[in-house]
Amino acid sequence: MKHFPTILGHEIRMLLVNPGTYLAAVLFLAVMGFVFTGILETYNTSPQETPPAVVFFQVFFIPVLFMVPLLTMKCLAEERRLGTIETLLTTPVTTTEVVLGKYGAAYALYLGMWSSTAVLFYIFQRFVGDAHLTDTGPILGGYLFIAVSGLLFIALGVLASALCRSQSVAGILCFTLLFGLIVGGNYLSGASWLNRVDFQPLRSAVEYTMIFDHLGDFTRGVVDARQLLFYFSGTALVLILSILSVEAKLLHS
Amino acid sequence: MPEDPPAIEVSHLVKAYAGVTAVNDISFKVARGEIIGFLGPNGAGKSTTMRILTGYLPATSGQVRICGLDVETHPEAVKRQVGYMPENNPLPEDMRVSEYLYFRGRLKEVPRRMLGPRLDEVLELCDLKRVRHKIIGKLSKGFRQRVGIAEAILAEPPVIIMDEPTIGLDPHQILIVRDLIASLRGRMTVLISSHILPEIEMTCDRVLIINGGRVVAEGAPDQLRREIIGRATYTAELAGDPGVLPALLAAVEPSLRIAEMGEADATGFRRYTFACDRHDELGEALLRSLAGQAGFRVRSLSRTHASLEDVFLAATRRSWDVVDAARNRDPK
Numbered sequence: 215m216k217h218f219p220t221i222l223g224h225e226i227r228m229l230l231v232n233p234g235t236y237l238a239a240v241l242f243l244a245v246m247g248f249v250f251t252g253i254l255e256t257y258n259t260s261p262q263e264t265p266p267a268v269v270f271f272q273v274f275f276i277p278v279l280f281m282v283p284l285l286t287m288k289c290l291a292e293e294r295r296l297g298t299i300e301t302l303l304t305t306p307v308t309t310t311e312v313v314l315g316k317y318g319a320a321y322a323l324y325l326g327m328w329s330s331t332a333v334l335f336y337i338f339q340r341f342v343g344d345a346h347l348t349d350t351g352p353i354l355g356g357y358l359f360i361a362v363s364g365l366l367f368i369a370l371g372v373l374a375s376a377l378c379r380s381q382s383v384a385g386i387l388c389f390t391l392l393f394g395l396i397v398g399g400n401y402l403s404g405a406s407w408l409n410r411v412d413f414q415p416l417r418s419a420v421e422y423t424m425i426f427d428h429l430g431d432f433t434r435g436v437v438d439a440r441q442l443l444f445y446f447s448g449t450a451l452v453l454i455l456s457i458l459s460v461e462a463k464l465l466h467s
Numbered sequence: 468m469p470e471d472p473p474a475i476e477v478s479h480l481v482k483a484y485a486g487v488t489a490v491n492d493i494s495f496k497v498a499r500g501e502i503i504g505f506l507g508p509n510g511a512g513k514s515t516t517m518r519i520l521t522g523y524l525p526a527t528s529g530q531v532r533i534c535g536l537d538v539e540t541h542p543e544a545v546k547r548q549v550g551y552m553p554e555n556n557p558l559p560e561d562m563r564v565s566e567y568l569y570f571r572g573r574l575k576e577v578p579r580r581m582l583g584p585r586l587d588e589v590l591e592l593c594d595l596k597r598v599r600h601k602i603i604g605k606l607s608k609g610f611r612q613r614v615g616i617a618e619a620i621l622a623e624p625p626v627i628i629m630d631e632p633t634i635g636l637d638p639h640q641i642l643i644v645r646d647l648i649a650s651l652r653g654r655m656t657v658l659i660s661s662h663i664l665p666e667i668e669m670t671c672d673r674v675l676i677i678n679g680g681r682v683v684a685e686g687a688p689d690q691l692r693r694e695i696i697g698r699a700t701y702t703a704e705l706a707g708d709p710g711v712l713p714a715l716l717a718a719v720e721p722s723l724r725i726a727e728m729g730e731a732d733a734t735g736f737r738r739y740t741f742a743c744d745r746h747d748e749l750g751e752a753l754l755r756s757l758a759g760q761a762g763f764r765v766r767s768l769s770r771t772h773a774s775l776e777d778v779f780l781a782a783t784r785r786s787w788d789v790v791d792a793a794r795n796r797d798p799k
Contacts, residue, residue, distance in 0.1 A: 216576075217573075217574055220570070220573045220574060221574075224570050228561070228562070231561075232561070296557050296558075296559065296560070297553065297555060297557030298557045298558065298559055300518075300523055300553045300557060301551070301552075301553060301557060301558075301571075301618070302574075303523060304521045304522065304523050304546060304549065304551045304553075305546060305571065305574040305575050306543045306546040306547050306574070306575065306576060307574055308543070464523065464524065465524075465525065
């Protein structure tokens with residue numbers, strides 16, 4: 215792990231000098247600002263029960279579905295396409311260090327982008343007097359959910375990039391994986407055939423992976439160790455698969 | 468373990484991909500400080516062998532040792548001993564030259580304190596000072612190539628492996644690269660593959676020719692010439708009766724014969740090519756005997772050296788059956 219800081223620092227630096235990153239950040243903030251304005255307008259017209267933070271974090275999947283592929287699709291696919299993976303892996307670094315370094319940089323940027331939305335809440339707190347609406351609990355819970363679930367989402371993006379030579383294919387694969395994970399659970403839980411007794415274990419497994427339910431728990435202030443374990447173990451598994459796929463591609467290159 | 472193991476030691480290396488044997492039982496040794504040229508037609512297995520030497524690809528069977536360390540069992544230690552420049556020299560497009568070299572230096576574990584001076588030294592050595600702040604993607608081919616070479620020698624590893632370092636360079640730049648490689652002689656072991664044969668001949672102490680995944684010839688360029696071409700040739704411009712020439716040649720050396728005879732020009736001179744199985748210098752004896760012959764006039768006489776190109780063509784034309792047959796005939 216000696217080279218992990220070197221690779222991480224390098225990757226973050228490369229992301230920060232890339233104009234594309236700023237463009238993506240601006241677009242992200244524009245979308246999130248637009249969503250936030252929409253929420254405020256609803257609150258203006260009729261009284262609501264839930265704090266706006268809860269509603270805001272419920273649309274987390276919109277930025278996740280387009281930002282995560284954009285952030286991660288380049289990381290390993292580009293190295294392979296240019297052939298620089300060969301020069302990188304003939305220095306005394308291990309595949310693990312390379313994959314973790316790239317993962318860490320993408321995750322740091324993901325967190326950075328999300329943390330910039332804190333400005334929206336700051337403005338809200340400043341101008342809204344109602345203590346019920348400006349409760350910080352759901353906000354902190356929401357950000358904690360973003361940080362923990364982001365671990366798994368970014369790892370899936372890295373895996374997609376490790377599997378493909380082409381950036382665009384990696385991007386689409388990542389989008390599909392994320393869509394399946396986030397929306398697929400919701401869809402399955404609504405399926406009637408899962409209610410049969412034979413499928414009971416499968417049903418409980420699907421309920422365990424329902425990401426929207428996790429979000430609900432987090433914003434209510436419930437941090438369940440099982441959910442944390444789901445994200446941490448999922449991240450570890452996906453990263454191990456990414457490392458193995460980089461190495462397997464070398465064996466057959 | 469012996470005191471000073473050879474820089475590169477390859478024994479019975481085999482690499483098969485999906486049913487195709489790219490490298491088939493290659494064995495060779497490279498001493499420390501030696502510069503060795505690695506030749507072979509496209510698809511002969513040069514790049515595959517080099518990739519196995521760097522530890523990037525695993526071998527199917529056989530053993531590779533770099534400075535006495537087995538590549539299979541000590542991959543990280545071996546990577547510290549090797550500076551590698553791959554084929555086509557892949558470089559990141561969006562970094563500045565000095566930034567890239569700094570990053571690579573850190574990865575290669577050059578201490579932070581030493582990295583600054585070492586970078587200056589390498590940039591100077593590769594004539595890159597002018598472009599150190601330029602973006603790599605915007606550099607010309609020659610500069611990119613030199614960035615790759617600078618990267619390979621950056622950490623001063625004992626072994627340097629370069630896959631076609633002079634490809635795409637202009638003659639002036641080739642000269643710089645040649646001097647650069649020659650300046651490493653004695654300090655570092657260099658293994659270069661190239662298609663530019665005169666380059667290899669000028670810089671390398673020894674040449675290794677592979678074809679179809681096998682070593683077909685190995686040795687110093689002079690030795691190979693003798694071994695593969697097998698004869699010395701002389702060209703001469705003479706005027707006189709060609710009929711008496713065979714007897715005259717036989718008197719000098721029995722195996723000396725006329726290999727080619729040109730048309731007589733306006734002044735009566737013809738161009739002859741003589742072939743001879745002996746390798747020592749016969750020029751003087753030949754000149755004396757030709758000049759001594761009444762009715763003969765000599766305008767020029769010279770010994771022609773077979774170029775490495777001829778050696779390469781002849782060696783790669785020999786199929787490995789021939790090599791195997793020769794090996795079986797006189798087992799070592």
